[in-house]
Amino acid sequence: MTRGNRQANHSRRWLLRSGLAAGGAMLARPAFALTPSPRQTAGPFYPDRLPLDSDNDLVIVGASNARAGGVLTHVFGRVLAEDGRPVPGARVEIWQCDAFGRYHHPRAGSAADPNFQGYGQTTTVTDGAYRFRTIRPVAYPGRAPHIHFAVSGPGFARLVTQMYVAGEARNETDWLLRAVRDEAQRRSLVVALAAAPEIEPDSLTGQFDIVIGRELSGG
Numbered sequence: 001m002t003r004g005n006r007q008a009n010h011s012r013r014w015l016l017r018s019g020l021a022a023g024g025a026m027l028a029r030p031a032f033a034l035t036p037s038p039r040q041t042a043g044p045f046y047p048d049r050l051p052l053d054s055d056n057d058l059v060i061v062g063a064s065n066a067r068a069g070g071v072l073t074h075v076f077g078r079v080l081a082e083d084g085r086p087v088p089g090a091r092v093e094i095w096q097c098d099a100f101g102r103y104h105h106p107r108a109g110s111a112a113d114p115n116f117q118g119y120g121q122t123t124t125v126t127d128g129a130y131r132f133r134t135i136r137p138v139a140y141p142g143r144a145p146h147i148h149f150a151v152s153g154p155g156f157a158r159l160v161t162q163m164y165v166a167g168e169a170r171n172e173t174d175w176l177l178r179a180v181r182d183e184a185q186r187r188s189l190v191v192a193l194a195a196a197p198e199i200e201p202d203s204l205t206g207q208f209d210i211v212i213g214r215e216l217s218g219g
């Protein structure tokens with residue numbers, strides 16, 4: 001190999017490593033970038049007052065022995081930056097309707113299941129992980145089953161989004177989910193729920209990772 005060839009090879013490797021495409025054009029995103037979670041509306045049912053019990057177990061309220069109606073569901077995941085770094089110390093909030101499609105909210109009209117918390121919050125740990133014990137979301141008029149999420153923390157703007165359930169026919173007609181035009185972003189909101197007898201009898205589990213896009217962290 002001539003010296004000139006070696007130099008050409010070296011600079012080509014450098015271009016590839018540095019994320020510069022042939023011709024010197026910068027790629028839109030580095031090759032390792034994750035798909036940022038799209039923003040979705042908070043809707044009208046974010047609690048007007050946070051419940052006294054707002055921990056990450058939504059199926060038991062306070063010291064009650066009664067459990068919320070619905071299918072027990074363990075939702076877990078990680079909050080990540082676009083480059084894959086975990087985001088510890090982020091506050092993750094969820095809210096959703098009860099097993100009969102009713103929200104805990106004055107605007108909801110009818111009273112919701114008193115044994116369902118309706119809202120919960122937690123903070124991500126070192127590896128960005130969070131988890132909630134809740135119920136499988138159900139449909140209500142005009143909407144596919146979904147859980148509302150809000151993620152906030154130091155260094156980035158609050159991200160409000162929603163999680164949907166894989167295999168739900170209503171996903172095809174849900175106007176909010178369809179409004180996410182980017183297919184990868186839309187798919188990132190749809191979570192497969194699987195039976196999880198190893199966690200708890202008759203429960204489901206699903207993983208919903210949330211990616212904070214660079215525009216939310218001012219990057």
Ligand SMILES: [Fe+2]
Nearest residue numbers: 043045146148
């Ligand atoms: Fe909703």
